[in-house]
Amino acid sequence: xxxxxxxxxxxxxxxxxxxxxxxxxxxxxxxxxxxxxxxxxxxxxxxxxxxxxxxxxxxxxxxxxxxxxxxxxxxxxxxxxxxxxxxxxxxxxxxxxxxxxxxxxxxxxxxxxxxxxxxxxxxxxxxxxxxxxxxxxxxxxxxxxxxxxxxxxxxxxxxxxxxxxxxxxxxxxxxxxxxxxxxxxxxxxxxxxx
Numbered sequence: 001x002x003x004x005x006x007x008x009x010x011x012x013x014x015x016x017x018x019x020x021x022x023x024x025x026x027x028x029x030x031x032x033x034x035x036x037x038x039x040x041x042x043x044x045x046x047x048x049x050x051x052x053x054x055x056x057x058x059x060x061x062x063x064x065x066x067x068x069x070x071x072x073x074x075x076x077x078x079x080x081x082x083x084x085x086x087x088x089x090x091x092x093x094x095x096x097x098x099x100x101x102x103x104x105x106x107x108x109x110x111x112x113x114x115x116x117x118x119x120x121x122x123x124x125x126x127x128x129x130x131x132x133x134x135x136x137x138x139x140x141x142x143x144x145x146x147x148x149x150x151x152x153x154x155x156x157x158x159x160x161x162x163x164x165x166x167x168x169x170x171x172x173x174x175x176x177x178x179x180x181x182x183x184x185x186x187x188x189x190x191x192x193x194x
Contacts, residue, residue, distance in 0.1 A: 005061070009065060013035045014033070017029075017033060030058055032046075032069065032088065045092075054073075055071065059083075066090070068088065068140065081110070082112065085098040085113060087141030098135075098142075105131070114158050114159070115159045115160045117160045119191075123144060124137040129156055132148065132154060134149055154187050157170045157171070168189045169188055172187070
């Protein structure tokens with residue numbers, strides 16, 4: 001069952017898939033598959049060099065112009081557990097695993113990425129919906145900076161989009177059970193140097 005699909009600039013298709021409904025801990029396959037534009041499989045990422053599964057629940061995918069693949073891996077389907085960003089090299093193997101920053105992501109405030117995208121500069125923007133933070137990673141998955149979005153009134157960020165005119169959009173959810181549950185918000189931001 002495919003969980004996420006991403007098309008690269010060179011028209012490759014990258015799919016995050018699990019072999020059955022998300023039951024945790026996962027007992028079947030969780031894999032990221034890279035295909036050419038005709039659907040021929042070029043590469044599969046499933047296990048690390050020690051034959052340990054790389055993913056539990058590959059949720060969102062983006063890529064950089066140098067061919068690196070960034071995958072949000074959820075540890076629990078319901079989003080209550082921590083998450084991470086797994087960076088895969090175009091030649092195979094894991095380059096980096098980003099699990100948040102220790103100054104803001106603690107045991108009580110774990111990293112819960114909900115979306116990511118590649119900026120025109122090649123940096124990767126990741127949003128942490130749990131603590132309303134945006135993380136900026138370089139093309140190898142190393143943290144460049146982070147910002148608390150609640151400082152500018154953006155809380156519960158959930159999704160990202162980039163317009164052709166260069167604006168960054170952040171879609172937000174509302175806290176479940178609040179009077180605003182059915183009033184999600186969309187923010188448009190101008191950005192510089194990301």
